[in-house]
Amino acid sequence: MKYFNVGKTPANVIISNPTFKSGECFINSCLIAKANENVDIIEGVLISIQNDKSVIAVAHVWNSLDDSHFDVTKELIWDIDPISETIKELLYIPTKVHKSIDCNDGDMFEFCANTLYERDAINDILKGKSDNTQI
Secondary structure (H helix, E strand, C coil): CCCECCECCCCCCCCCCCCCCCCCHHHHHHHHHHHCCCEEEEEEEEEEEECCCCEEEEEEEEEEECCEEECHHHHHCHHHCHHHHHEEEEEEEEEEEECHHHCCCCCCCCCCHHHHHHHHHHHHHHCCCCCCCCC
């Protein structure tokens, strides 16, 4: 399973909506992709490693432009929240790529089955409930 860290939003990416919200990573990423040609929406699993060594995996969505992955939800919401000081590292595991054309106003956004399976499998491994240790 390939994982990586994300970088800052590229300077040439337009951030058109100042009202991004926590808990709405799919919508936040769609807004970025719709405002910027060639920006993809990346669905996957985010592994959060805390300073106290606790770890959790959550379904999450971020963006990419060419080979540069970035997370506007992290940058514009989480990084200004004092809770972010408890995070040691974030690892991103992509499971699906969406195009901006996939996002229509009023759509309901749900994670694909593979993303939810990967999230649950990783959390089972972290909790010692699985023999599969290949992360």
